[in-house]
Amino acid sequence: MKRRFNLIYLILACCSLLNPLQIAQSKTSLAHWQKADINWRQYQGSHINVLADEQPAFMALKPYLPVFQKLTGISVGFHALEQSKMRHRRAIDLNKGLGLYDVIPMGVTFLGQAHANNYIEPLADYLNNPQLTDLNWYKMEDISPNSLSLCQIDGTLLSLPFDFSAPIYFYRKDLFEKFNISVPDTYETLLTTKKTLQQALDKDPEYNDMHAFASRTMPGAGLNTWTVLPIMRSYGAQIVSKKLTATSNSHAAHTAIRVYRDLVTGYGNPKNSRTLHFYQIRKLFKEGKLASAFIASHFYNEIDTEKESIIWDKWEAAPLPKGPHSRETSPWAWAFSINAQSKNKSAAWLFIQWATSAQTATLLSTGGSPPRMQVWQEQLFSLVNKPGFNNTMLWVFENATPSYIQSGITLFPEIGEIISHAYSQIFYGADIQNTLDDSNKKIDSILNKNE
Template sequence: ITMKETLQKALDDDGVKGVYAFTTRAMRGAGRNTWTTAACIRAYGGKFFDENWNAVFNSPEAVQAMEVYKNMITGYGSPPGSEALGFYEIVDMFAAGQLASMIAGVDHIVFINDPEKSQVADTWEADLIPKGPAARMTSPWAWSLGINSSSRKQEAAWLFLQWASSQPTMELLGTGISPSRMTLWDSKPFQDLNRPGWIKAAKWSWENGTLSRFRSGIPEFPEVGEIASVAFSEIFYGDPIQETLDEAVEKVNSVMEKGPTRKRAGQ
């Protein structure tokens, strides 16, 4: 919060108009505002589920994290309407020179590094996500390639997957992607981008990022993710944090009680 306010004050003191210090995802939706709030809550020592799959994201640590996150979204230095912004809108603002900093995905370089579309193509850089009181956390996410178990052409599919994810294919795709092979981050085309902070942050994310239990592939995620997302959105718009999280936790536990995850875990 202090860094954001200091940055905005510097922009204001320099007479810079129409540029805001920071914002990040707040738009309602499972996988939207939950993507960044999950990392923030964990960075403050909170978590979404305990070992028995009980929702606990109304803990003191989670409340503190949401107090900080809300200020980062709506406080001094954030653009108007940040409560409803998603990553596309945020990246567009950054590329247009209207946003001084943001939390974004590694692959968003394709939107901000094109000089024909971005006013900051020659000046942007990246760094690790800020560290919280408990840890430095991120929310890893990636596309996956799979083979349907009922496919009659599994061998052909397997051969395609090998080709699609191979080093030569990744090299042909160039720097317009965030490669899934670590060796490519150190290759000459990526080094020639002269974005050492971005490469450092990307590699750190792949090497250190861990999924919260909330986003670990549980069948209930679409429903519980939506419940949590709505609660976070309500907080950004001014609802009391503790009471809103308490209500969301109760709803999530009701879903988990009926779902398969606890049953599979023997709870």
């Protein structure tokens, strides 16, 4: 009885009442979506539950739910949670086959596991069904190929992206100009820049509460790994080879993690730099307490107006620095999947098609980072109006590819957890080689066990 009550309570929590802002958004014209040659109202009267992350892109979608409900006659329960809580709730729903949520938020790091366990529906049958999808209207070709690659396993499309980002280098352009500091192009130069910048800040009373640099350090698969893995690749290192061999303790990996450790700890970093969550880094930069940081590119929409941030007109961005091997980043697409246990799969598909369409992407462009190039070319590049950021986003769209370990392999959640805690120990002063050797043995054991 208690379990039944909890499930009922959860569903009710999803179905919160719409606020006045959402009601206002319901007046948005339906004309664009009605150009699609499908019957949007073929499942009117249905109800779907959507699980979401509290990231800005998801929250930007929420006010427009009345538009979808008016278009389709399908009611929507929208349940947004902080990321770790969302992942926990998603795991419970999928592992137990509860089917509480019809639409599930998905990222590539969990995609392989979800596919291997048949947790989510392949989307080809929905996409190619003319009763459900007008492909000419939907324009799949407009979606960034790099973002779509994060939504499939072995050519099977399992989700559709509506937000696309990658870690880039955000910095205070005004401070770099004031102190005559160049934007670093290599990781070694960034180490020097951090020290030089902090020394300049310390000499100016106006900036006595500011730090030069920060990046992710909190352990967890998809947390510190998201910004460590690009530097690993840029130094020629991989955690796991394509032959499924553990290689996380190579000489290149040792060098890369030493450089990253020196970047995120010591002089020039916030006092709690060894446990920084990405939410904290964003907050510090937004409040003018951080001069530079590795942050997800979609962060621009939290700092691009005077209302949102006191540094809205003072920042710029550049690609992550390059290493001796290459310049890399870690692309990420927040996407929507259909829960295999959903009782309303076709209605869920209509929601995903609507949420990832070109017109909806236009509505969400100030709250997210759409994967559709047309929105960037026609609207966002001129709206943001920062040459460095715009060129960086073009580089992300054209060049960003995931590391093999983050390309949807089934074992990433387990391996990522191991290696992220090894990195955390190194940030606290553990011997680099011994720590990497120990974690590599654990990874090797996992790989051998799953042969």
